[in-house]
Amino acid sequence: MRVIVVDQDRVTLALISNTLTAAGFEVTACDDAAEALELIRQGISHLVIADWELSGKINAPTLCQTIRREEMWGYVYIILLTLRNDTQDRVNGLTAGADDFLAKPFDPDELVARVRGGERVLSLDTRNVAIFAMAKLAESRDPETGMHLERVQSYSRLLAQELFSRDQYRSQITADFIRWVYLTSPLHDIGKVAIPDYVLLKPGRLNDREFALMKTHTTLGANTIDIALKKFPNVAFLQIAREITATHHERIDGTGYPTQMREAEIPLSGRIVAVADVYDALTSKRLYKDAFSHEVAKSMIRAATGTQFDPDVVDAFLRNEAAFLTIRERFTERPPILT
Ligand SMILES: [Fe+2]
Ligand SMILES: [Fe+2]
Structure with a gap:
């Protein structure tokens, strides 16, 4: 070495x-x-x-x-x-x-x-590559998401680092926490492997029944990680991976899914990935929508502060706008150059 x-x-x-x-x-x-x-x-x-x-x-x-x-x-x-x-x-x-x-x-x-x-x-880096590959495999059924996972993990790390600089988070955030959030945030949607194509790939709004099915990707993902946790209950990165898969769609006003947790009941890792994931979804083209500009995405996230998102995490986002734009630029899929 x-x-x-x-x-x-x-x-x-x-x-x-x-x-x-x-x-x-x-x-x-x-x-x-x-x-x-x-x-x-x-x-x-x-x-x-x-x-x-x-x-x-x-x-x-x-x-x-x-x-x-x-x-x-x-x-x-x-x-x-x-x-x-x-x-x-x-x-x-x-x-x-x-x-x-x-x-x-x-x-x-x-x-x-x-x-x-x-x-x-x-x-352990090889293990990290394996985790990322697993997340990519799960994502590969969804052709529209491109480099979503790379961006979400970089955004999440940035938010965790920003929060770490504040006194009230010093006891919750460590260098390991930041690393684990970075490493495991790409797993947030692994449960989608079990969602049928007619829901996952539907090019329009989901009806109530389809949306109910889509929501189960959180518990399905968490259940998958639980299998690993049963064997290795003290492995910190598995615990954080579970938190993220289970809670990245919870809302701090208690109207999210799957279990309607509210405020600090939602693990910090889940509150962080929620903002990173939604920002990326808003600024990316999806089957059912065009990409919004950074400014539009920012005002939508701002408007959902205190209801959907943790105000501290949104504040961390607002303080790092330039870095978010840099990450977005860095991980942009460009069409192949035809010669
Ligand atoms: Fe999700
Ligand atoms: Fe996502």
Whole structure:
């Protein structure tokens, strides 16, 4: 496993490199974040240790944000070097997309342990690809949805990151939560595999009976994940996957489905994916409607704040409009170029 280390302090850089090399890692050291970013883009390594105090054209938060925004193939694990006990730095780092921290001056054993932790997370990446493939398979019956899953997972992560920067969510949101929401949000509609074609592919409004059938995709999806949860009851990402599949159509005024939960009864993961999913549905072309513009979608979501959507999640959306547009642009299906 190769590790990229970026730090402007030559002594720290040498100390980290030596410690990791002695522990059997290959190390690429650099003193400039732009250079590190280029190496990551080239796929030299998916594990990065960066000093929080980086200066120059790209600082540490920008480095983290760029890595997350570019959606590089496979996950990039970021460890930030921060001053001991600087909670604000850690909060800012997590918000920017860091995975873990190492306090300076660092303890060599802790450094190796944290890098091994990153290595473990990255080894799970193949599992993540399998989860995504499963979600894609479920979605493949619906020809209109294109890159819906990619967009929903990026929107959801953005909303979770924004909420994390607020005091009242600090106890509910962790780096793991953000990662699991990102990973499992594509599963939100897996229950649709069991919905018959005449309902799923109907090119018009569903009648009451058909809509009742369509609504069952939430419980069908949750039941599928329950089978896995029975075998592995303590696996956090399965629990979050279940929350999302079961509750992404609940409304905070208690008129959603399938169980009419209200407000905080609806898990935070479900409240987050609800906004991400609806924004994407509104701004995408579907069998029964054209795509609305961002502005129209925004005003519709605003109008449903406090009834359909959690006001805090909508607020997180409104504060990240530009990033939503960037994700939308990035994951847009373009017609194939004919030569
Ligand atoms: Fe759904
Ligand atoms: Fe969806």
